[in-house]
Amino acid sequence: MPSPAPLRLRLDGAALVDNWRALDRLSGSAICGAAVKADGYGIGAREAVERLAGAGCRDFFVATWGEAAELAPWYAALSLSVFHGVREGDMAAALAGPARPCLCTREQVRRWRDAGGGVCDAMVDTGMNRLGLAVEDVRAGLLDGLAIDTLMSHLACSDESGNPKNAAQREAFASLVGRTLAKRLSLANSAGIALGPDYAFDLTRPGLSLYGGVQVEALAPHIRQVAHLEAEIIQRRRVEPGDTVGYNATFTASAPIELAILNIGYADGYARGFSGRGRAFAEGAELPVVGRVSMDLVAIAVDAAPRLAEGDWVELDFDLPAASAQSGIAQYELLTGLGDRYQRVWK
Numbered sequence: 001m002p003s004p005a006p007l008r009l010r011l012d013g014a015a016l017v018d019n020w021r022a023l024d025r026l027s028g029s030a031i032c033g034a035a036v037k038a039d040g041y042g043i044g045a046r047e048a049v050e051r052l053a054g055a056g057c058r059d060f061f062v063a064t065w066g067e068a069a070e071l072a073p074w075y076a077a078l079s080l081s082v083f084h085g086v087r088e089g090d091m092a093a094a095l096a097g098p099a100r101p102c103l104c105t106r107e108q109v110r111r112w113r114d115a116g117g118g119v120c121d122a123m124v125d126t127g128m129n130r131l132g133l134a135v136e137d138v139r140a141g142l143l144d145g146l147a148i149d150t151l152m153s154h155l156a157c158s159d160e161s162g163n164p165k166n167a168a169q170r171e172a173f174a175s176l177v178g179r180t181l182a183k184r185l186s187l188a189n190s191a192g193i194a195l196g197p198d199y200a201f202d203l204t205r206p207g208l209s210l211y212g213g214v215q216v217e218a219l220a221p222h223i224r225q226v227a228h229l230e231a232e233i234i235q236r237r238r239v240e241p242g243d244t245v246g247y248n249a250t251f252t253a254s255a256p257i258e259l260a261i262l263n264i265g266y267a268d269g270y271a272r273g274f275s276g277r278g279r280a281f282a283e284g285a286e287l288p289v290v291g292r293v294s295m296d297l298v299a300i301a302v303d304a305a306p307r308l309a310e311g312d313w314v315e316l317d318f319d320l321p322a323a324s325a326q327s328g329i330a331q332y333e334l335l336t337g338l339g340d341r342y343q344r345v346w347k
């Protein structure tokens, strides 16, 4: 038996499912899918797909064929789309199905046609200038005759509801209604769902908010935290006035303080941005991070939790909007930066 890990990621499967149900409701008459790229934004794609499929989610999205293969035993009865399309080396996997490439360059369209590929998806660029086919090319017939399941585009500024770019992208996308054989159109990510029914089309593709991320106020009442960070106390110690704590002695005690040293650090995605700004919870108290976050260790002040001792566990505040404000790191990066030293415990 290996030693138990001194840090845990407690994953709330009920919150994940409830978040999807809320986003599904907010998607109105559109169907709600799930982006599970980057290993389900770091929490575990297989575990996420299993739970979301159990709740009725049928449409999943990954970035690459490697990610699709990871889900292979699961997706046979589901719909899985690969955002980055097909490179030459992906063709064998793509033609074997059942995952569909989301064609996003003229070269990919040619490759798929030449191979007599079957049902596919396609991505149109409506102004983000990241991946996607030009609207004019689609209008001119680039996709004619292709058996497209879902025609997609992606919003660049969905988390800024007042940004005129949203309406411009929506208009460009709507101009393609009926122009291809696509069975479904899809535009909105998590924050895009909050832009309202005009943005929902037939299928929505949330990622971040499934996992507890909230970028727009309108979603806040509907979304719950999914990933909870817990770390074990390796040592409790007292520091005296004038003592310093951690690398570069950035914190100097002005009064006696009780510290707990936790087994977690920036190698676990608890970034240096939490230095002196993060907080933990135990015994009903808020316990501030003291000094610099190290690679594997963090110090917290535990005067407010007198019974906490070596071997006890504390939860670090990883509610994504709050944790992002504390660390200055985007919610997406916080999630996808979680390392692999955690024991992952689903409930």
Ligand SMILES: *Cc1c(COP(=O)(O)O)cnc(C)c1O
Residues within 6 Å of the ligand: 035, 037, 083, 153, 154, 188, 189, 190, 191, 205, 206, 207, 208, 209
């Ligand atoms: C990542 C991604 C999504 C999901 O976006 P969120 O902001 O996480 O909801 C949807 N569509 C595409 C094309 C993406 O790359």
